[in-house]
Amino acid sequence: MFLFNGVSLRNSLLLLVALVLLCDLFVRYFERNSDPEGSATVAPPWSQAQTxxxxxxxxxxxxxxxxxxxxxxxxxxxxxxxxxxxxxxxxxxxxxxxxxxxxxxxxxxxxxxxxxxxxxxxxxxxxxxxxxxxxxxxxxxxxxxxxxxxxxxxxxxxxxxxxxxxxxxxxxxxxxxxxxxxxxxxxxxxxxxxxxxSVVRVPKSNPYKLPDVATIGAKSRMVVWIVSDCSVHSTRVEYVQELSRHVQVDVYGACGNLSCPRHPRSASSKCYKKIEETYFFYLALENGFCKDYITEKPVIATRLNIVPIVLGYVNYSQILPPNSFIDVRDFKSPRHLAEYISYLGKNIKEYMNYLQWKAHFPYILRIKGDKxxxxxxxxxxxxxxxxxxxxxxxxxxxxxxxxxxxxxxxxxxxxxxxxxxxx
Known part of the structure; x- marks a missing residue:
């Protein structure tokens, strides 16, 4: 009866046409919005990611x-x-x-x-x-x-x-x-x-712990150097040889008579913990005097209660915490450097000035470009x-x-x- 009703037939045809048009609009809308090359802008993945x-x-x-x-x-x-x-x-x-x-x-x-x-x-x-x-x-x-x-x-x-x-x-x-x-x-x-x-500063979630005077006063040795390349033509080797004539320098690794279980790469290693407890100064000397060349040596020192003595063709003031290091280039000779650090080793309060940065420095140093x-x-x-x-x-x-x-x-x-x- 429905098919022979003129009015009902006309309404049915109109309804069918409307449904076809609606489906067409839906398909167009879906294709446009599912195309990644459409007009909508998607935020780049690095904008919010914490990776x-x-x-x-x-x-x-x-x-x-x-x-x-x-x-x-x-x-x-x-x-x-x-x-x-x-x-x-x-x-x-x-x-x-x-x-x-x-x-x-x-x-x-x-x-x-x-x-x-x-x-x-x-x-x-x-x-x-x-x-x-x-x-x-x-x-x-x-x-x-x-x-x-x-x-x-x-x-x-x-x-x-x-x-x-x-x-x-x-x-x-x-x-x-x-x-x-x-x-x-x-x-x-x-x-x-x-x-x-390169070395970059990254916000630190928890503050550094400033060591007490008694802990620092318990140190018994002056200078430590951990090194595996002891080329006789190296300026840093020559410098350490001259420095050791005026102050005690203990050498770990292939170039000395002291050793760790393995060459340490992390400030959390047992070897570095022992060094931190024993020594006042840590030699962070680069193996080449090349502009901007810096390795993990001074970075590791900042995670320990020890003062690094740095040598490199680098502006360390722009990288390391303020008043946290001693630069070889600031002294007229190895003898002058030896006299200064010997003074600090005998005057703990003066030595502590090189660790005060831990009380207010809000960053941790990391090597940018890691794995x-x-x-x-x-x-x-x-x-x-x-x-x-x-x-x-x-x-x-x-x-x-x-x-x-x-x-x-x-x-x-x-x-x-x-x-x-x-x-």
Whole structure:
């Protein structure tokens, strides 16, 4: 009866048309709003994230994560996966980092997941059979050998020059290496450094504990030096030799007759705890007098109740807590330094002035460019279609020790050793 009712038929047709139009509108709306390259702006993943790569927020504006065609939409890992655009990127470790085949970063997919990277669609390997398919190849610059270098087979493959040492220790390895690398991970403060290792101040959640006078007064030895490289041509070795003529210096490691169970890398190690209880001063001497070159040595000292004596081509006042260290360059000679620290060792209240910063300094020092931050950054770069990596790069000029390091008489003059000759 319904089909033969004219009015009912007309109403039914109108209702059917309305339903078709409504469905069409719904489909259009869904397609527009589910397209990551639509008009809606999504906040970049580093804007709120508390992960390691947030430290690179200042760089992301320049290099970005992967962007959509409208240059406004930020794509994170999940959005890429949902739209079928994510491909697992492979990072190949070509050589090793001082015996570590994984560069100390780890193997496989889990490396990126454990680091909570915004971009985790990456994996790492040291299987050279995967060289042709690798998206990125990492080389430890300190251990590069020309005979071991592969021939590039892909123009879009990113080659990473990774070196945390200074140019003086690896200057020979860069000869003939121009136009091979297009990404750098070093300590150099240069526009050509893509990921830089440096010391940064991070807000500290809990305050430092200022030691009492009795604890400091219980120290029984003056100066300690932990060192594994004792090259006779090193200025720092010459300086310590001269210093030890005027004050007691105990040497741990390959260059001395004292040792720890293992070479300490953490302020929490038993060896450092023993050193903290025993010694007034800790020698934090860099193995090269190169601009901006600083290692973990003075950083570790700030986590102990000990005063570091620093030597390096660095403005330590911009890095370390105020009045927390003694700079070798401030003294006319090793003898003058020895006289000053001997005075402090006998006058505990004066010595304590170098630890007072712990009562009000709200930061902890860390090495920027650590494991998690680096691994996340590398994966981000591989998924970033807008990242402009170097196409022709003069590595020999970038890693030129003559430009950033002092050697010979210039180095000796800077630490007031010009009139001294250790025989």
């Amino acid at each position: 390691a790569e947030r430290e690179f927020s200042g760089h992301v504006i320049q290099t970005g994560n992967a962007k959509g065609r409208d240059n406004n939409t930020w794509l994170n890992d999940e959005m890429l996966a949902a739209n079928g655009k994510r491909r697992i990127k492979t990072i190949l470790y070509w050589n090793s980092l001082f015996g570590k085949p994984d560069f100390g970063l780890g193997f496989g997919r889990s490396v990126f997941e454990k680091a909570h990277c915004s971009f985790s669609a990456c994996t790492t390997t040291n299987d050279r059979a995967k060289f042709d398919k690798a998206d990125m190849v990492m080389f430890h610059g300190f251990q590069i050998r020309a005979a071991d270098m592969p021939a590039r087979t892909r123009h879009d493959q990113i080659w990473v020059y990774y070196n945390r040492e200074n140019p003086l220790r690896s200057k020979e390895s860069v000869r003939g290496m121009n136009d091979k690398f297009n990404f750098t991970v070093t300590y150099l403060d240069s526009p050509d450094t893509d990921v830089r290792y 998690n931050l680096l691994i996340c950054r590398l994966c981000e770069v591989l998924h970033n279609r807008d990242f402009k990596y170097k196409s022709r790069f003069d590595l020999e000029d970038y890693w030129n020790s003559g430009k950033v390091c002092l050697v010979g008489d210039k180095e000796r003059e800077s630490v007031h050793l010009t009139k001294l000759r250790v025989r």
